[in-house]
Amino acid sequence: MTCKFYLKKGMGRKSENGYPWIYLNEVASYDGEYQNGDIVEVYNFKNNFIAKGYINNLSKILIRLLTHDINENIDESFFKKRLHQAWDYRKRMISDTSCCRFMFGESDFIPGLIIDKYEDYYVIQCLSLGIDKYKDIIVKILINDFNANGIYERNDIKIRKLEGLDQVKGFLTQPFDTKIQISEYGIKYLIDIENDQKTGFFLDHKENRQAIHRICKDSTVLDCFTHTGSFALNAAAAGAKSVLGIDISCQSINDARKNAELNNLSHIAKFECHNAFDALHTWAKEGKKFDVVILDPPSLAKSKSNISSAVRGYKEINLRGIKMVKSGGFLVTCSCAHYMDKSLFESIVYDAAKDNKRLLRQVDFRTQSPDFPILPNFNESYYLKFYIFQVI
The missing domain is CATH 3.30.750.80 (RNA methyltransferase domain (HRMD) like)
Structure with a gap:
């Protein structure tokens, strides 16, 4: 017999509308026995069926929902x-x-x-x-x-x-x-699915890498947090005069150089091992300028508790990045932090421009590629913010 969970009064409305998680504090009682990982049924306080899902009482998310059809077997x-x-x-x-x-x-x-x-x-x-x-x-x-x-x-x-x-x-x-070896819209990459970050490659920027092509032709480009060079190589392929990609990982820089060679772009795309925060600080002071500056840092807000430090980090790199963009050039800036919401991230970038006494014009806004679909009633599925601004 399938174990049945009954929710407290007022709970479960989000899940009835498609929210895929049930938390422990939503549950009033349950009927039957279960082992963690089992399929259980969820009912609201009126005893109306909501969904089936797998349970784990070791997790803050008690039940993850799979189907709203009581007759659908999980097999x-x-x-x-x-x-x-x-x-x-x-x-x-x-x-x-x-x-x-x-x-x-x-x-x-x-x-x-x-x-x-x-x-x-x-x-x-x-x-x-x-x-x-x-x-x-x-x-x-x-x-x-x-x-x-x-x-x-x-x-x-x-x-x-x-x-x-x-x-x-x-x-x-x-x-x-x-x-x-993989290919994405004609750009080739060598990836290591065993040892590279995540699952080997940042697929969520697939469409965003294409979006920078129109601003990079005949431009000088700085790509910060380049990882294995995906934005840098797209800039070079789009006809940039020169591209410099920097990353704190020297292994990533070596991989980026190999990717440049693989695409016959080594004469345009150069890569150096630097801490981007330090390099931006130093180069902005020195007055270095580029037509395009790309900022795609790792998530600076891993949880709600470090939002304040994340705000400072995003503000710093955008402040320096904007300073290094030539008048009429472009800033590409991203956040992959779910906890850094769109309005907060925008305010950080706008404040950085204001502090630089520069004016921004938004050219493009995108999120993650369509193969990372976003559910409107599940905000956790939305995390990537990608902007292109012209800097006046």
Whole structure:
């Protein structure tokens, strides 16, 4: 018999409207027995069915919801249907599906499951105990239905500790070379899905990398926090006069140089190992100027508790970055922090411009690529803010 959970009066309305999580403090009582990871049913205080999902009382998120259909079984056919729906969506929404986010957890209606596709190789992350129990089924479907040549798990992420799960990584199929060459809109990259950040590449900027092409032709470009050079290489491919990419990781800089060579762009795109905060501070003082300055830092707000320090960090780099843009040039500035909301981030950039006595004109605003869909009733799915400003 499936265990049933009953919510307190006034709770559950968000979940009835599509919010995919139930928290422990929303529950009034439950009927039956369960083990963590089991599928349970959720009802409101009137005893009306809301949804089914997997449970884990070790997590702040007690139940992650999978379906609002009481008659839908959570089995292999369920996951097969969800994966095919996710892939059909991507084929419709993005023109280059050779590398993309194949499954974006709650936004694709399988909470806690991340799948990234790199050509015929797939990287899986299971962020919750519930989906971790179905990992073998997911692997089977990717092999049988999506012709996966190899599958690797990058479950070496801290969030799994909150679910009572070990941090692990390794092959879920026969071993293969985890250093893979990919292509995105004609730009080639060498990635290492075993050791690179996240799952090997920042796929969420797919469309944003294309957006900078029109401002980089015949320009001098500074790309800060370049990682393995994706924005820098797109600037070079767009016809920039010169591009300098900087990053604190010397390994990333070496990888960026290899990517420049791979695309025959080494004569335009140069890379140096610097702490971007220090370099921006020094170079702004020295009066260095560029036609385009790109700021794409790692998340500076990992939680609500460090918003204040994040504000200071974003303010500092945007203050220096704006100062280094030639009159009429462009600032590209980003935040990938979910807790840094759009209005707050905008106010930081505008204040930085005001302190520089410069005027900004917004040229473009974007979020994450369409293969990272945003659910309006699940704000946690919206995290990336990407702006292009002209600096007057």
